[in-house]
Amino acid sequence: xxxxxxxxxxxxxxxxxxxxxxxxxxxxxxxxxxxxxxxxxxxxxxxxxxxxxxxxxxxxxxxxxxxxxxxxxxxxxxxxxxxxxxxxxxxxxxxxxxxxxxxxxxxxxxxxxxxxxxxxxxxxxxxxxxxxxxxxxxxxxxxxxxxxxxxxxxxxxxxxxxxxxxxxxxxxxxxxxxxxxxxxxxxxxxxxxxxxxxxxxxxxxxxxxxxxxxxxxxxxxxxxxxxxxxxxxxxxxxxxxxxxxxxxxxxxxxxxxxxxxxxxxxxxxxxxxxxxxxxxxxxxxxxxxxxxxxxxxxxxxxxxxxxx
Amino acid sequence: xxxxxxxxxxxxxxxxxxxxxxxxxxxxxxxxxxxxxxxxxxxxxxxxxxxxxxxxxxxxxxxxxxxxxxxxxxxx
Numbered sequence: 377x378x379x380x381x382x383x384x385x386x387x388x389x390x391x392x393x394x395x396x397x398x399x400x401x402x403x404x405x406x407x408x409x410x411x412x413x414x415x416x417x418x419x420x421x422x423x424x425x426x427x428x429x430x431x432x433x434x435x436x437x438x439x440x441x442x443x444x445x446x447x448x449x450x451x452x453x454x455x456x457x458x459x460x461x462x463x464x465x466x467x468x469x470x471x472x473x474x475x476x477x478x479x480x481x482x483x484x485x486x487x488x489x490x491x492x493x494x495x496x497x498x499x500x501x502x503x504x505x506x507x508x509x510x511x512x513x514x515x516x517x518x519x520x521x522x523x524x525x526x527x528x529x530x531x532x533x534x535x536x537x538x539x540x541x542x543x544x545x546x547x548x549x550x551x552x553x554x555x556x557x558x559x560x561x562x563x564x565x566x567x568x569x570x571x572x573x574x575x576x577x578x579x580x581x582x583x584x585x586x587x588x589x590x591x592x593x594x595x596x597x598x599x600x601x602x603x604x605x606x607x608x609x610x611x612x613x614x615x616x617x618x619x620x621x622x623x624x625x626x627x628x629x630x631x632x633x634x635x636x637x638x639x640x641x642x643x644x645x646x647x648x649x650x651x652x653x654x655x656x657x658x659x660x661x662x663x664x665x666x667x668x669x670x671x672x673x674x675x676x677x678x679x680x681x682x683x684x
Numbered sequence: 685x686x687x688x689x690x691x692x693x694x695x696x697x698x699x700x701x702x703x704x705x706x707x708x709x710x711x712x713x714x715x716x717x718x719x720x721x722x723x724x725x726x727x728x729x730x731x732x733x734x735x736x737x738x739x740x741x742x743x744x745x746x747x748x749x750x751x752x753x754x755x756x757x758x759x760x
Binding site: 418419420620623624626627628630631634661662664665668 | 736737740741743744747748750751754755757758759
């Protein structure tokens with residue numbers, strides 16, 4: 377009953393689209409029954425397809441550019457005929473951007489949120505689009521047969537850009553520079569660096585020693601050593617963040633790709649579908665985590681220790 | 685044992701031991717979220733999002749182990 381009601385309310389275009397999709401799915405099932413997938417060939421480094429003057433064009437690079445083009449085209453069509461009361465594509469995009477803006481404002485506050493929003497939202501949208509575009513049929517499965525190490529393997533033409541270690545690394549470095557930049561901007565260079573190199577107590581200890589007060593000098597020395605160690609740990613954690621950012625995204629996306637490949641190989645088509653749903657979810661969560669963590673770190677860097 | 689067998693064993697051990705910590709961690713997180721939900725069912729939305737965020741952190745550790753295992757099997 378509910379289905380009938382829903383069907384009746386839909387526009388003609390939507391009905392045609394759904395029927396077409398169902399037909400395509402049936403055809404794909406028919407083909408899929410005869411065409412058993414190969415065991416997944418795992419290559420962690422992206423494969424170079426062509427070389428232009430010694431510069432390798434890798435498959436992940438192509439899909440990263442596809443992501444960029446898709447996003448640019450979407451934004452162009454969404455903002456072409458802007459209306460005060462949005463409809464259709466503009467409405468969808470505005471809802472997404474508004475949700476992101478609310479998220480950023482909620483964590484960073486109104487004033488800082490405005491400044492942090494562009495990069496945080498860009499990271500979210502890029503990671504998200506990369507992850508979801510990589511689930512489109514044709515990614516991984518279309519490619520060229522190449523002979524590598526004496527065996528014929530399919531080198532895919534498109535491969536999710538997040539599964540290339542360089543993309544998460546680049547994003548992590550951007551996020552690192554972004555955090556340090558706003559930390560210095562908001563607190564000033566010297567005050568920000570004090571978090572990492574805090575020698576105030578050590579200098580005080582030396583002063584006390586020069587005055588001949590050995591006992592208070594020793595107390596300050598212990599405090600100074602603790603401060604120096606804490607600064608070192610702060611600095612290290614800042615660097616380790618980059619590594620953990622990189623491998624969290626890379627690992628999740630690569631594992632998802634291998635999981636889908638294995639499922640396709642073990643039981644073709646039907647059983648693999650729930651895992652596609654899982655990967656949709658994972659892509660969204662990873663994008664949220666990457667941008668959310670960047671946001672939390674930049675807020676932490678921008679607020680000084682005295683303020684809270 | 686030859687090098688090949690050693691490699692496969694190492695991969696299995698890496699993933700197996702690497703999954704213990706995150707498994708326990710995710711269990712504790714789920715327990716905390718369920719208790720919070722029992723005490724305050726209206727806060728379902730925020731609890732859910734924060735739980736998923738925290739789970740993703742715990743899961744990342746398992747993913748590191750998975751990368752090591754994948755590297756051992758396919759690349760090393």
